[in-house]
Amino acid sequence: MRILTASDRSLLVETADLDEAMRLNLAWGDVPGIVERIPGARTVLVRFDPARTTAAALRERLAQTTVDADHVPHLRDVTIPVRYDGEDLDEAAALLEISADELVNRHLAADWRVAFSGFAPGFGYMVSGDPLFDVPRRSSPRTRVPAGSVALAGAFTGVYPRESPGGWQLIGRTDAVMWDIDRDPPALLSPGTSVRFERADTERLLLPTHADPSPTRGSSGDPNAPRGSLSEPKARRNGLSEERSDESKPPAIEVLTPSLQLLVQDAGRPGHAALGVSESGAADRTAMRAANQAVGNARDAAVLESVGAVTLRFHGDGVAVVTGAIGDISLTDAEGRTRGILHGAPFATADGDELSVAHPARGLRYIIGVRGGVDAASALGSRAGDTLAGLGPDPLVAGDVMRIGDLADRAVDPVPQPRDLPAPGDLVELEITLGPRDDWFTASAIETLTTQEWEVTPRSDRVGIRLHGETPLERATAGELPSEGAVTGAIQVPADGQPVLFLPDHPLTGGYPIIGALTDRCLDLAAQLPPGTRIRFRIDEGQS
Template structure:
């Protein structure tokens, strides 16, 4: 067992093989101080609460683990009907040196078990004891893989829960629903599940289940599902829900409902997500007297909102011109990070940010959007939580009030485009995959924040790419928010809250927890210099 630093709040434990990683993951259930565990192909990522334990103390506990079982027990059994007509079936068989029919027959007769989850909610990495199944990924990933596609990569079989990009070899498809938020458990293929594939009759697989949604479809059901409704789609006939609400007049580039997120669901392939700037969310909620994790709005760029009913609101996070216009069209400027009263008909206009990137709008009572797995956070990668808000959406105000309004929010200095920002990092877990000169470049070169950035990650650009000492891809392993992942081109990607739980590119380092909120406010054009946290060499 080798234990590596993955961040200032997580360790990456290397196991001898996949089976040992699975058994270690199960053995560490209930270890004091552990917040989350993400098993990988040969590793387990263990995140911990620094208030309850330290990295050194936790490492000692993990190293002392004794494994009783020789193999991972099967938790339940699932049968998945497959129509073996995938685009890559013949090519995959050729790569393995067998006929397509033999590949299918061995896929049907092998004993399969879900090793771990990742990539997307409900995506299980399924492994068998048949040595045949070790297939390279496609040299060029597809931009669109239909939901229900059954695929091979490395030693794994997987089923795509939803349409997404992907580089696995497609051998078939199924109508089995991999992920259903209303099912218990939501993931059909959870870790430990025994899986048996069977041939599906040709008329079982419906083409409609895998077709793209119509651009003209009625989205009323979807909007109700996420808790946002059109202003003309309410049963009271008044044009907006009864009681206090907020209506979107003009959305920003991305206007989302966010809260403290949904930690604790990594075993289902679900990341914590939540507000990108947690400080701004907590400041907003404290300012208007809400519970700390009450749902807020997160806006990338300017937007206009209309208030229905009287209340109190505040804008934190990014800075820019804030204007409140009443029903008589009288406008006044609103100070940043200071709570203000609203009355029915008031419209709040947020200008383009001059500092920072993401506004956070807190409203007394919080937003009463529908929740998923105990959170109202919109996870843009997983497709969980409320959809991005559009013009005409109306969201009711909730009852998350905790106390009095607090006007004393501490000021923060956020960067503007062109500013240089220093961010503290820890090295690891895969810094040994890079040359000594690459490690020096990481911390001495300025990295530009490019426009190719979102809640999944920030794509950085430097004049000198990071050079690897070790080539190839890692077996899939866990990644934390703030991880600095380095693709083959040597230009890093800095992971934000909606990042995939697992990946195969090496991670050279990770931001310290206290720098995550600042990273979420980096606008395109800002420059970064990474600084290794004191005490780590």
Template sequence: MRILTASDRSLLVEAADLDEAMRLNLAWDGTPGVVERIPGARTVLVRFDPVRTTAASLAAVLSATVVDVEHVPHTSAVTIPVQYDGEDLAEAAALLGVSAEELVNRHLAAHWQVAFSGFAPGFGYVVGNDPLFDVPRRSSPRTRVPAGSVALAGAFTGVYPRESPGGWQLIGRTDAVMWDIDRDPPALLAPGTSVRFVASREAVSAAEPVEASAAQGMPRGRHAPADLRSAPARPDASSPETSLAPLGSADESSNGALSEPKPSSLTRPRPAIEVIRPSLQLLVQDLGRPGHAALGVSASGAADRTAMRDANRAVGNAPGAAVLESVGGTALRFHGDGVAVVAGATGDITLTDADGVARRIPHGSPFATVSGDELALGHPAQGLRYVIGVRGGIDVDAALGSRSSDTLAGLGPAALAAGDIVAIGDAAVAAVDPVPRPRDLPASGDLVELAITLGPRDDWFTASALETLTTQEWLVTPRSDRVGIRLHGDVPLERETPGELPSEGAVTGAIQVPPDGQPVLFLPDHPLTGGYPIIGAVTDRCLDLAAQLPPGARIRFRIEGARS
């Protein structure tokens, strides 16, 4: 066992093999101070609460763990019917030195078990007992892999839960639904599940879980209040261990309008907010949904947690009340009277009443709203993301206990479009605490210093690359979103160790380095696992600042703390 620093709040534990990693992951269930565990192909990422334990104390506890030699027990069993007609079937068979028919027969005959979950809800990394299956990924990932595609990569097989880019070898397809938020549990392939693949032409006598889930249709990713009509979630912007999409590039046609709340004749209309002009990305966010990594679900949540807490304090909400997060300027109309505030990025803030009278609104100061008032936010002068808080919070249905929109996983409400209306809640009002003086957020062209910890894979890079990481300025490119910030430097980071890592966990703030040597700084909607090495991670206290970096800003990294 080797224990490495993964961030200032997480450790990466290397095991001897996949089986040991799975057993260690189970053994650490309930360990004091541990917030979440993310098992990988030969690792377990352990996130901890620094108030309850320290990295050194936790490392001592983890390293003293003794596990038996028994295999991980099966937690459940499912049967998945497959039509073996994938585009890569012949190529994958050739890579393995067998015929396509033999590949299919051995895929059907092998005993499979879900080892861990990865980049998105419902994506299980399934490992089998047949040593034949060790297939390299495609040299050039596809931009669109259909939902239900059955694929191979490395020693794993998996099923894509929804359409997304991907680099795995496609050998077939299934109609089984991998993820359904309304099913219990939502993930068909959860860690520990025993999996049997059958040719779809066969009678599937043992497929009750599959048939039940398939009958429910594809999972619903958007959840609004009962009196608002739901719209489908946005498609994936990323995929297992592949590239990020440009900011705001997801298909807007997937987003339908929400209907106006219908008042009862005996009650007053619910207060609500109507979107007049959306920003590049206008989302509902709260503190996120930590604790669901085993299902392949990241915590997500507000990118700038400080701004969200400031906004909620200013209007008297609980700290975790849902807010609107706007990348760039937007225009909103209030239905009903209330109290609102704008925090986060700074720029021109104007409130115009129904008579057309406009007034400037100070940043961070709560202001009364009257039905018909329109709030206009200009392009930020500093920062990137506005946070709009309203007394009572934004009221949309929760998914796994959170109202956050996870743009990678498609969980929670979809990005808001013109004409959408979201309800305002009626949560009890707490003490009001106006936002302090606006933070000093960066503008395009500014240089920002971010503290980082090295690891867990800094030893995959040359000594000159480590020097380049901290001495070179890194440009924030426009190809950035809530999944991550794509950075560019004049000198790429040079690898000492070639090849790919077996998939392993990643944290928010991780600095992952693809083969081109240009880093990606992960933000809240990042994939849980990946195969590119992570050279370091931004410290927790710098994450909110990182989320406010606009395109054109420059970063200089400063190493903080010692590597384990």
């Protein structure tokens, strides 16, 4: 095996084939210091805790592993009905030098098996014994691929569980629900599942074979309605406060004017990579911890994360704070009197007070903390709103009312000094480690990566920051990688040579090569880069 640096806190282990990757992934389940493992087509990404082990010690331990485990066991059989009308059907057939009809017939005839999960919750990478299926990805990924899209990439076929970015070739669509957190198991396609595709009858209701026959609580009665569908009251999905008499109303926060994106976040949900679930959580962890410390919460209590200006109303008395991005902050009481609020300093709130946070002058994301924490519904042990996976509370809109939890019982820490965050046009230096696929690029591309300025484009979100540079990064190796794991901070390079910098809601796996990754200490700064910021990457001097 070959062991490569994937970041300052992760290693990528190359294996001979898919079967060896699966066996090694199972063998490393109890290795001390490993936080999470993400198997790929011929790799296993290993994230580790630097407080418990070092990269060098872990390399030695992994290299000594011998395995003789069986293949991934067969779990069950699933049939998925498909309408073969995808946007890329003709193009994919041309790439394979066959007709569209033959592609569809071969796809229907193949015996597919889920090898591993990744990219997003419920996304199963399916392989078959038909050697025909080896399809290149698109040169530039789409920013939006509809839920239920059936797609090809490399030797794999997959079904997008929800709308998300993606670079696979779309050949069809299905109504089968790939992921439902209220179903057991949540993923329709888990490793070891055998899958058969059938041609869908457009007149019939399409249901996944193993759906839970009982309706999801709060749904319209359709057991296969996606979690968070419009038929389910939004208040119930987010754990929002319901109308009660004035005497019984708990402390809460009401959204008057939402920002471009207003989310509930906490420390995230690590440890669920096997389900295809990323850690997610607050993009600026430093700001989240500072906010919670300022109001006396546990460091990982749920907060609000706002991109841009927002106006909130407080119900009941309490304590709040605004950290993260820097801008004008004011509080208006029920009698119309307004006063300024100091960034990072806790302030008392009374019933009816309205908090107004202006568009940031510096940075991008505000963190708004309240004493007691935001008491929203949780998913897999976290209240984090994962925008790619659709887990946790939905983005907040005007009229939403979020409960505040029980008062914390912790001392309030001193107010930290505001950080020096960038404004549009500023130049920011970010530290990176090279790898794991820097050898896929020319020497001039590595020089370009670290000497050229890269601009943050408006096409950026919590999934990733799309960068633009005058000179694209040039490949030394043509073709594509089999899908492999990626970490937050990874710098992935599509075929157009313009990098994408992954943020907390990134896909767990992908097939575009990753040239490097931010060091952990730079991740929070990356989350605060507004469009127009210029970036220069610097290689970590301590990289071995």
